[in-house]
Amino acid sequence: MNLVIDDVGFTYPGGAEALRGVSLRIQGGESIAFIGENGAGKTTLMKHLNGLLKPSRGRVTVDDWDTREHTVAKLAARVGFVFQNPDDQIVERTVIDEVAFGPRRLGQSETDALANSVAALEIVGLSDESRTHPYDLSASQRKLMTLASVLAMRTPVVIFDEPTMGQDARGLKLIGDIVEELKREKRIVLIITHDIDFCSAHFERVVAMADGRVLIDGPTAEVMARADLLATTNVEPPQLVRLAQALGLPVAPLTIDGLIAALPR
Amino acid sequence: MSQSFSLYIPTNSGMHRLHPLTKLALVFLCLVLGLFLPGVWLSYATFALIIIPSALWGGVLPRLLSALFKTALPIALSLFLIQGLFWPGGTPILHLGPLSFKEEGLYFSIQRTGRFIMIIGSFLLLTFTTRPDELMLALNRHGIPNSITYIILSTMQIIPRFQAKANTILDAQRSRGLETEGNVLVRIRALLPLIQPLLLGSIVDIDERAIALEVRAFGRKGPRTSLLTLHDTPAQRIARWLMLLAAVAVIAWGIYLWLAPRFIA
Amino acid sequence: MIRLADVTYRYPRATVPALDGLSFEVSTGQFCAVIGANGAGKTTLCSALAGFVPQFYRGTITGSIEVAGLNVVESPLADIAGTVGLVFSNPFNQITGARFTVRDEIAFGLENMAVPVAEMEPRIEEIMRFAGLEGLADRSPFALSGGQQQRLAIASVLVMRPKVVVLDEPTSQLDPVGAKEVFSVLRSLATTAETTVFMAEQKLEWVAAFADRVLVLHQGKLVADGPPGEVLASPDLGRYGLQPTRYTQVARAAQLAGLRSADTPLPVTLEQAVEFFN
């Protein structure tokens, strides 16, 4: 599976130009964090990958499919997209049915849909809640449930929009584990986030966007070292990088061990 | 997308500067004229003599005419076709193959179209030239309870938010493979996954919205002040009374015309 | 300014208490943060300080809560309104929608309290400057960014001059820069205006940098209480589902690796960490 975004421009019907020529190539197994200010075009770009939006110019292809030639419902089998607010999708009366909603729509057999849903709930730590009403979960659990609802679709590409918002330490750890598991399965994981510490801990590649364009695109450590560029996207470097900079160390460490190793002995 | 659900056009004409109640009285008079004037042509005459000059003064005439045209055209067409062609026992004046336009039906259609454009035209005049919050403040000062004006104003502002939310819900469900395009049955089936999150999600939010109101002392009894100020003049006050008197006179005349033949007979 | 004595509260239909035997006091002008895992009772505690628990949510409560001299368990909500301000995380739900401009939205609470217009205007100007909303007075509240909307929500409550402001995760839906702005507004509120600030929060880095005092809730119970440097560096933090800041984690790792003395107190902020390592 690979995604190709080729010089994509997009203008909303109202006339707002949200993307001004974005080109990216994404290979199977890559994990990429998209950062940048609200309105920089991150969500607009992600919506191009499953066909919710079709490019005004340029081309988006998911393997051999040009997104303009396929409906969202069809593209959903290849690209799973978790929206920011769980309340925008809840239709079923139990957590398990809610998670199975996508798999059933994609035409998975009932047995597969249920098995995939059970497995997805296990991953997000909600196995005990499968018979619970979604609205009887806490807001942070509802968010985890929506992650499960896309995991269960077993798509080769998974997109998360701000998955860590409102999560505590346990939730962060769970979501981190999910990302690692998806990476192990060689799926493409894309995330939109403001949580720079989370993105530096789990993502190999970072794309910073501003004003409908790609500002920087590169390995995480390289991007994190560019405090000047990050500042223009309303993002501060991760705590470890800031500490290293304040100590005058010549590295941009992404892990605690990395910083310790760089300390003068 | 506009910020509130209203076609108010913010310019600074003399019409705009009138006290909201003056405009409301004018609209009331227009409604009465539209509904109670006898004959076929009088409503067109009052439309030309009151609504058009007022709209011109307010700088909203082109917008008013185009909005009016869009609303009234389907009704007028339907009226002329249905009541013109199928008026039982009418006098045929124009033959169209097996069908014919009846004189009574045409008269009836002209009259009702006139009535309809008076009603719609006067609403549009009010909407285009009156800030909704000023109108509500004026009504509030004249005995309409605070709760009603709160409901009307906040509804006007949450509708655009709900429209956006409905679009997001649609996107979220399509991303999970929900098919929304196709035959009537497919589209009807797509309705519940759209309606339910919209309704449930907003009911869940009701708690917070109610608390936010209480925090701002909305539940406090007793008098209130208002930062918004309304400008009134003695001339406008007199004009309002005159318009009300005129409206009452027209109603009385209309009732007399309706009753007189019955009593004389 | 805030005094809780043995407060236990259960939501209707709930089997376990959401607040369990809470007792503490917060003095005037203090910036007090309450932290804890999701479900620890932070939101319930915030609602209780403003009277909505139990008056709005019903349920059963024992013990006493006094805020700014009011018995908030029993005083009518309309009386609590001007004295205790409450702000929560979703800015959209806090905008009344009944006003069409930022200025009128801020005025809403004052109008309900029948503050004369002549007095309203300078108060609104002042609070807009304080919250960094200058130049936005005539905009629609819905045309603002999330961070601006949240500062509007805070300004709309502060303009009523409450003695205590309670905030329930006010930065959770904001980007990092927006979050830091909110923290610094609250810091100067506590310092210069002597308003007591009580805030539930997840972003420990900012809690460490801005708060005077930190409470830790765990399953409805108060399990730690003290200055940020002490509470946030405590080895117990993990037991309550919380993760110390990276600064603390690195410093602890350095101690374990024998690079720094185990006696030096652990840092919780960037400044302290720089000091720790130099």
Next chain:
Amino acid sequence: MERLKRDFSTISLVMIPVAIAINIVIGTIVYALKLPLYLDSIGTVFAGAVAGPWVGALTGALTNIIWGLSGINPGYTPYWPVAAIIGLLAGIFSGIGWFKSWWKAIIAGLITGLVAAFVSGPITTYIAGGVTGSGTDVVVAVFRNAGWGLLPSTWAQGAISDPFDKAASFLIVWVVIRALPLRFLDRFSRAEDVR
């Protein structure tokens, strides 16, 4: 009186704008989807069901007034009494427990649709000469051609389209109420009538 005060709690005041917005937003979407339904009173029916007939009536009436006042659908305003009656009836049917089963909800919707058609007939006749400018006007043509009077033809048109639409709306509200956790339903004054 005490009951009425409870019906018009702060919760209701906040719920009414939400219900009106639901009416208008769903109504607009359904219209755009070109479905043979209006579904522009789901919010009204919900409000009536959970907060009583008077809240329902107010929700209905204000929906049409706001829709008209916004300038977007000025032709709807004169129908505010119809919308009010739909809310009122939803509240009354909820009071006698008809929202507790799906088939009773459908019957309640059918009856409400008939009443709505009855009330809207004279308004349509007086203001717009019996037509609505939509496809169902064909029905009026057929009855007029058969020699029916103005008002009866308009009634016939309404009686064919309204009950079906209201039955669908009542059924959707029944589904939504079933899906709503008790914790949230409890906030409303008539919660015990619907579950």
